Amino acid sequence: MARRGDLQGRAAMTEETNEDQSSYSRQEMMVVAASRALVDGQVCFVGIGAPSTAANLARRTHAPNLVLVYESGCIGAKPTRLPLSIGDGELAETADSVVSVPEIFNYWLQAGRIDVGFLGAAQIDRFANLNTTVIGPYEHPKVRLPGAGGAPEIAASCKEVLVMIKMNKTTFVDPLDFRTSIGFGDGAGSREALGLRGRGPTMVITDLGLLRPDPVSCELVLTDLHPGVSLEEVREMAGWRLRISETLSRTVAPTEAELTALRALESAGSVKK
Amino acid sequence: MAQLMELDQAVSELIHAGDTVAMEGFTHLIPHAAAQETIRQGIGDLVLARLTPDLLSDQMIGAGCVAKLIFSWGGNPGVGSLHRFRDAIENGWPRPMEIEEHSHAGLTNRYVAGASSLPFAILRGYAGTSLLGKTANIKSVECPFTGEQLAAVPALNPDVAVVHAQQADSAGNVHIWGITGVQKEAILSSRRSLVTVEEIVDHIDLRPGGIVIPSWVVTAFVHAPGGAHPSYAAGYSERDNQYYSDWEAISRSREGFKQWLDEVIYKGERR
Structure with missing residues (x-):
């Protein structure tokens, strides 16, 4: 099994890479960084949107044996184009096995068979709890979001969780308007007290950098800055006083191979094969 | 034994105002034709149970059929918000709607x-x-x-389950393959069940991964080809992604939605 981080290649802050940052977008940097976080051979429960793009990119680059599981019951899906919904026909046609919805949640997710869950959200807090339900009060929401879907149990039961979210003042908030899915709850010890079996979030991948939970307090710490992003910019975006790692690293810019694979994947997205 | 019916008859006989109705189909085989017939017949005060309230629910909510929604994810997959669902929750339009929300x-x-x-x-x-x-x-x-x-x-025990399937035989045994979602559980948990199918076949040739729901747990089956449109029926149709994109503009305003309701549901052809 390949080790995570083969491509993570943290360059030291002092060795600023000379990559041309106009050759890729921050969105692309986020997707590439997320794909690098997946390890070949892992079993990954994938949500639709950016997590699905990242997981499929990983399968086309460093993790060809990544097992993609979609909540529609598709286990081992190998889509040739990006699905628009978690139940596209392509997912079922290319899957090793297609099971019912009760089975995917009870026998596969709840039973702890999934290595890594991949989630997005509208809001995240300092302990990586996620909101996909409402902005504003639940009874009188300012914005009603889609809700939980599979996320609460993905967050609880996968061995670990990766979160993908763009970083700005509306997404990095404390407190959340609603806790749809648990990260580390109120901090150290929360997951254990609730009897959750998975380790919880191990990395939060954003368009500006990467965050990881502090091993003791479980609070998110900025550990990596993407190329061309300043520390001030990141600090300004967080709705709380963001902790910065003392050994802050610089993410390696997307390689030509990664960008080519990503763009091929996205341009094939709407084309029926 | 399941009874073969026309869609309008099956809907009027099985779905009554105030019923708890499970309309299931997890991104695949979504029973749109039956839901639109329910709107057309003006059957209201429904408690609608559906894991993924998508366009089907948006249409029923906007038409004022839904008093309460039991759900776990409400969005337009791959596109964005469900505007009629949001308008009902955020503003109580066209009627206040109670929600029971789950994962x-x-x-x-x-x-x-x-x-x-x-x-x-x-x-x-x-x-x-x-x-x-x-x-x-x-x-x-x-x-x-x-x-x-x-x-x-x-336990959820709806008055009626409504699902779409690929095939039934002439006795009403129902054959579903591909993503089978929660349809079997919806039928078995409900007092009555209405199944629309793409095709009625002489003999069921069980597909890999396919399931057969015996006719004696089905109340009524209906020949409704294309009845899952704009979702799809594996082996019969492709997902109409354009319809999902177009729904964003149609449903965004109350006026746009009312116009669609009038033209497509009340006056027009089934769509």
């Missing part, structure tokens, strides 16, 4: 308990989430063997 795992297990004729189901779920305080139908139970705390959700 997929929780609502799925409500059906599993219902199909099993058990009072409730248990799962490892909801721990540490705000849903616990907002949805009365989520409680905690202690395992009598280990003492572990688990989530409990009550």
Whole structure:
């Protein structure tokens, strides 16, 4: 099994890479960084949107044996184009096995068979709890979001969780308007007290950098800055006083191979094969 | 034994105002034709149960058919918001709508308990989430063997389940393949069931991964080719992605939606 981080290649802050940052977008940097976080051979429960793009990119680059599981019951899906919904026909046609919805949640997710869950959200807090339900009060929401879907149990039961979210003042908030899915709850010890079996979030991948939970307090710490992003910019975006790692690293810019694979994947997205 | 009916007859005989109706189909085989016929007949005050309220629910909610929605994810997959769903929750239009909100795992297990004729189901779920305080139908139970705390959700036993399938034979045995979702549990948990199918065949050739639901648990079956449109029926049709994109503009305003309702549902051809 390949080790995570083969491509993570943290360059030291002092060795600023000379990559041309106009050759890729921050969105692309986020997707590439997320794909690098997946390890070949892992079993990954994938949500639709950016997590699905990242997981499929990983399968086309460093993790060809990544097992993609979609909540529609598709286990081992190998889509040739990006699905628009978690139940596209392509997912079922290319899957090793297609099971019912009760089975995917009870026998596969709840039973702890999934290595890594991949989630997005509208809001995240300092302990990586996620909101996909409402902005504003639940009874009188300012914005009603889609809700939980599979996320609460993905967050609880996968061995670990990766979160993908763009970083700005509306997404990095404390407190959340609603806790749809648990990260580390109120901090150290929360997951254990609730009897959750998975380790919880191990990395939060954003368009500006990467965050990881502090091993003791479980609070998110900025550990990596993407190329061309300043520390001030990141600090300004967080709705709380963001902790910065003392050994802050610089993410390696997307390689030509990664960008080519990503763009091929996205341009094939709407084309029926 | 299942009875073969026309769509309008099946809807009027099986779905009544005030019923709890499960309309299932997890991104695949969504029973749109039956839902639109329900709107056309003006059957209201419904408690609609659906894991993924998508366009089907948006249309029924906007038309004022839904008094309460039991759900776990409400969006337009791959596109964005459901505007009629949001308008009902945010502004109470066209009528106030009560919601009972779950996770997929929780609502799925409500059906599993219902199909099993058990009072409730248990799962490892909801721990540490705000849903616990907002949805009365989520409680905690202690395992009598280990003492572990688990989530409990009550059985869901709808008055009627509505699903779409690829095939039925002439006796009304129902054949579904591809993504089978929670349709079997929806049918088995409900008092009555209405199944629309793409094709009525002489003999069922079971497909890999396919399931057969015996005719004696089906109340009515209807020949409704294309009845899942704009979703799809594996082996018969492709998902109409353009329709999902177009729905964004149609549903964004109340006026746009009312115009669609008038032209497509009340006056026009089934779409």
